Amino acid sequence: MGMTITEKILARKSGQAKVSPGDLVTVGVDTVVFVDTMFVPTRWRKIKKLDHPERVVVVLDHRAPVPDRQGAATHKIAREFVDQYGIERFHDIGYDQGISHQVVADHAYALPGSLLVCSDSHTGSAGVFNCLARGVGVPDVFYAATLGETWFIVGETIRYDLSGRLPRAVTMKDAFLQIAGRYGDHTNTNVEYGGSALAHLSISARKTLTTMSTELSADFAIFDPDDVMCEWIRARRPDAFECFYPDADAKYKAVRQVDLGALQPLVAYPDSVVENSQPVAAAAGTRIDQAFVGSCANGTLEDLALTAEVVRGKRVDKRVRFIVTPASQAVYRAASEAGIISTLANAGVVVTNATCGACGGTHMGVLGENETCITSSTRNFKGRMGETSARIFMGSPATVAASAIRGVITDPREFLQ
Amino acid sequence: MSMILEARVWKFPDNINTDLIIPSGSIYLSAAEQAKLAFKANRPGWVDDMRPGDIIVAGKNFGMGSSRPAARSLKMLGVGCVIAESINGLFFRNSINYAFPAMECPGVMALFNEGDVAQVNFHDGAVRNLTAGKSITAKALPAKLLDLLQAGGIYPLLEQKGIIEPQT
Numbered sequence: 001m002g003m004t005i006t007e008k009i010l011a012r013k014s015g016q017a018k019v020s021p022g023d024l025v026t027v028g029v030d031t032v033v034f035v036d037t038m039f040v041p042t043r044w045r046k047i048k049k050l051d052h053p054e055r056v057v058v059v060l061d062h063r064a065p066v067p068d069r070q071g072a073a074t075h076k077i078a079r080e081f082v083d084q085y086g087i088e089r090f091h092d093i094g095y096d097q098g099i100s101h102q103v104v105a106d107h108a109y110a111l112p113g114s115l116l117v118c119s120d121s122h123t124g125s126a127g128v129f130n131c132l133a134r135g136v137g138v139p140d141v142f143y144a145a146t147l148g149e150t151w152f153i154v155g156e157t158i159r160y161d162l163s164g165r166l167p168r169a170v171t172m173k174d175a176f177l178q179i180a181g182r183y184g185d186h187t188n189t190n191v192e193y194g195g196s197a198l199a200h201l202s203i204s205a206r207k208t209l210t211t212m213s214t215e216l217s218a219d220f221a222i223f224d225p226d227d228v229m230c231e232w233i234r235a236r237r238p239d240a241f242e243c244f245y246p247d248a249d250a251k252y253k254a255v256r257q258v259d260l261g262a263l264q265p266l267v268a269y270p271d272s273v274v275e276n277s278q279p280v281a282a283a284a285g286t287r288i289d290q291a292f293v294g295s296c297a298n299g300t301l302e303d304l305a306l307t308a309e310v311v312r313g314k315r316v317d318k319r320v321r322f323i324v325t326p327a328s329q330a331v332y333r334a335a336s337e338a339g340i341i342s343t344l345a346n347a348g349v350v351v352t353n354a355t356c357g358a359c360g361g362t363h364m365g366v367l368g369e370n371e372t373c374i375t376s377s378t379r380n381f382k383g384r385m386g387e388t389s390a391r392i393f394m395g396s397p398a399t400v401a402a403s404a405i406r407g408v409i410t411d412p413r414e415f416l417q
Numbered sequence: 418m419s420m421i422l423e424a425r426v427w428k429f430p431d432n433i434n435t436d437l438i439i440p441s442g443s444i445y446l447s448a449a450e451q452a453k454l455a456f457k458a459n460r461p462g463w464v465d466d467m468r469p470g471d472i473i474v475a476g477k478n479f480g481m482g483s484s485r486p487a488a489r490s491l492k493m494l495g496v497g498c499v500i501a502e503s504i505n506g507l508f509f510r511n512s513i514n515y516a517f518p519a520m521e522c523p524g525v526m527a528l529f530n531e532g533d534v535a536q537v538n539f540h541d542g543a544v545r546n547l548t549a550g551k552s553i554t555a556k557a558l559p560a561k562l563l564d565l566l567q568a569g570g571i572y573p574l575l576e577q578k579g580i581i582e583p584q585t
Binding site: 024037040041042043045046047048049070119120121134135136137138139140142143146147151153155185187188215217219272274275360361362366379381382383384385386388 | 432445459511582
């Protein structure tokens with residue numbers, strides 16, 4: 001019996017010919033990403049020995065630039081760590097700032113067949129590059145960075161074969177909401193994405209799916225490699241890499257078909273991402289106080305361009321705060337050069353610098369009591385973006401933008417025909 | 418650390434996420450202060466009602482979401498262990514990391530009513546309802562992970578190796 005992509009890379013990284021679901025494997029780690037939440041003074045442990053600083057990437061992203069003194073103390077610790085070990089891949093406030101998962105994509109830090117860990121839960125995002133990546137705990141990051149290895153229990157894999165082309169105004173966020181709504185959580189299971197639809201899907205579109213797979217509680221999320229992916233990486237770094245495909249006789253827990261052409265815009269209702277999706281029409285007319293496009297799931301140039309397409313020449317409803325946060329300063333610059341930032345600003349959108357921002361509920365768009373928000377970010381959990389009485393609907397950037405213009409949850413097909 | 422636990426049960430539903438255990442905006446609080454906020458949004462007052470040693474029995478997908486150290490908060494409150502229908506992989510890692518016992522046990526929600534007394538054996542996976550006189554078997558932890566958990570998790574290990582400084 002053959003292996004899935006995840007099993008193949010875990011076998012390679014653990015020095016075995018084969019691994020199977022249920023195995024506990026110790027694997028070598030290629031890349032360890034430290035994000036700013038690692039350096040919070042009550043969490044940080046000073047590292048006395050770091051033999052391979054070249055393995056490490058440091059990104060200040062969750063609250064950047066810092067809004068308060070605790071944040072300042074946190075980022076200061078990060079800079080001291082970077083200086084102590086001469087870490088070159090450091091993404092401080094400035095030109096190379098961004099959310100770690102977007103920074104990893106912008107710089108192609110995640111090579112196919114490699115293993116990457118980070119203490120942010122959405123690290124599976126890098127699976128779009130045929131890289132085995134996942135969020136681990138803060139203590140795991142200390143362990144992996146200093147000892148160069150970590151452990152995983154091999155889970156079963158569910159494969160999704162994507163076919164067809166997304167209709168106008170429908171995005172991979174809607175594809176995700178379809179999967180999350182229909183199939184619920186994927187706890188202890190890896191997900192593998194492939195299929196004929198890849199020919200029509202950009203890296204950014206695919207990345208929404210790998211990033212959001214965290215919300216399925218999937219262990220690893222990974223895409224089949226293809227030319228689009230290889231070209232993305234080659235354009236950004238010269239290193240050789242090896243792509244991993246599933247064996248023809250790989251054993252899956254399930255193989256599921258998703259016809260992208262049959263999808264419609266969806267929203268997740270508040271408090272749970274899984275088992276909570278409905279057509280936008282079901283929630284249409286719900287008054288909103290805030291709209292947000294951003295995060296590691298939907299802060300790419302394509303997401304900003306789609307948002308601009310919806311709001312161009314219009315004005316955000318007076319009762320709505322519409323916040324757009326690019327996922328990296330590289331995205332911000334590209335959006336600026338394309339005229340997207342001015343289109344957004346002219347419509348009354350507040351465009352912020354790159355950071356996790358409102359997604360985490362700690363700065364730049366915190367929700368007040370009983371407010372309602374529609375977001376394209378990663379989570380709609382109770383209290384996630386501010387007060388626990390606030391309600392958070394989740395949809396695509398197009399749905400968020402259409403809702404911001406109307407002041408009520410709105411089907412984006414009313415704007416994008 | 419004894420790995421046979423006996424205490425009363427509190428029941429929690431499916432899909433308990435880590436934002437419910439450690440709310441957004443509490444990242445700079447001490448571990449003890451953070452722990453006091455557990456389940457404030459979905460079960461206010463519970464942290465005062467529970468007693469050290471009590472056991473959480475939960476539905477599927479327990480601990481979904483962020484990597485924040487939710488297991489550390491439950492340990493800090495004195496929760497004996499979590500036994501759930503299924504457990505998010507990242508929460509499970511942190512339970513090992515912070516030496517907080519947690520085990521998956523399909524069928525556990527039906528085995529207990531809230532307030533029943535449970536006996537949980539992490540060595541062989543036996544989960545008993547002492548009140549009702551019924552038992553089932555959980556998915557016992559791999560020996561290597563149980564050893565790591567019993568040794569206090571990752572931090573003591575890294576401290577002994579001289580790799581990180583003890584917390585000041």
